[in-house]
Amino acid sequence: MKRMKVVLIFGTRPEAIKMCPLVRELKSRPAEFETIVCVTGQHREMLDQVLDVFGIVTDHDLHVMKPGQTLFDITSDVLLKIKAVLEDERPDCALVHGDTTTSFAAALAAFYLQIPVGHVEAGLRTRNLYSPWPEEFNRQAVDVISQWHFAPTETSRQNLLDEAKPADRIFVTGNTGIDALRHTVREDYSHPELDWAEGSRLILITAHRRENLGEPMHRMFRAIRRVMEERPGTKAIYPIHMNPQVRRAAHEELDGFDRLRIIDPLEVVDFHNFMARSHLILTDSGGIQEEAPSLGKPVLVMRDTTERPEGVAAGTLRLVGTDEDVIYREFSRLLDDPAEYAAMSHASNPYGDGHASERIADILAKELG
Ligand code: UD1
Ligand code: UDP
Helix, strand or coil: CCCEEEEEEECCHHHHHHHHHHHHHHHCCCCCEEEEEEECCCCCHHHHHHHHHHCCCCCEECCCCCCCCCHHHHHHHHHHHHHHHHHHHCCCEEEEECCCHHHHHHHHHHHHCCCCEEEECCCCCCCCCCCCCCHHHHHHHHHHHCCEEEECCHHHHHHHHHCCCCHHHEEECCCHHHHHHHHHCCCCCCCHHHHHHCCCEEEEECCCCHHHCCHHHHHHHHHHHHHHHCCCCEEEEEECCCCHHHHHHHHHHHCCCCCEEEECCCCHHHHHHHHHHCCEEEECCCHHHHHHHHHCCCEEECCCCCCCHHHHHCCCEEECCCCHHHHHHHHHHHHHCHHHHHHHCCCCCCCCCCCHHHHHHHHHHHHHC
């Protein structure tokens, strides 16, 4: 049997969390795959945290991150720097993930070199190019380029069929993010921050979306603070993104309130265990919307749109937008109304059974073999 050369390209925290299980799966099958890992370094500390947790050693690192990087910087740096790597490696297939600028630029580079692309987490859609921005464009563009679409759910498969993507190129695999979750949550987990929150209802917060930078983010933080100041039995932990713009807004609105702690980004094992012990989650993140249903944790999604309707249908997610009064009202309601809380707290697995990586590896072996 021919041994296939696969290059996996990623660069941000969430891509790493969802690609590392696949890297490990492909590397565990050396007779079938030669597995090359290329990171762009769109993120630095937040990427390296994940690589360390999964014990992944990279073959190529493009080191593109710079403070305050623009979409122009990331796109052009990745595109130009990855050319030599792909020319040198000449893989049978390049795998990219999701909807970041790394994914888009890497897929474009592979296309220019006529290297077939496989898209992990294909077919997510809001159909609004500005929400999330620029991710909706990135994911649609990557799906135009890709030969293999690894769709996490039936809904994402249908989205691709609606765009006339050939049915035999679409594979429903589940989301590889759930593969990671299977190994992280532990009964006996403890952490000093959780000791601090013991006896209170723990609210977990994250925020980073580009379209929310500026006033929308200030509105979110003001709403959260108002609700929590009125309810002494709550404590919040906010592992903050490293983007200086996010940090500035958070410190401006949330400093001086001692029941809310802003801490550095948590390693993924810690974050998953914090989720598992939280009362509810407030976020604009994508990946957290997939993980929370498995853990049965209610999420208020501080965005106007979601590409994860499965979690809304399961009852775990509620879209609350970025209006201060709406977030204030919905967050208060979820804390004060036990029936409402119970209705959102059921565990379900709309994003897969934790075996997505094996399925993707099997499909690649068949398709490339
Ligand atoms: C990126 C992705 C977004 C994804 C998010 C996950 C794009 C356009 N955006 O957005 O889709 O949801 O990652 O978190 O691809 N920084 C550090 N260290 C790090 C990471 C970031 O210092 O480890 C700082 C840098 O100053 C950097 C800034 O954060 O310039 C923004 O990072 P960037 O990757 O451009 O945007 P994100 O908002 O992280
Ligand atoms: N996460 C983490 N540490 C943190 C916050 C989040 O490991 O301090 C994980 C989380 O469990 C999820 C992923 O990071 O798997 C989400 O990343 P992010 O919100 O940055 O990006 P998005 O999913 O919105 O693209």
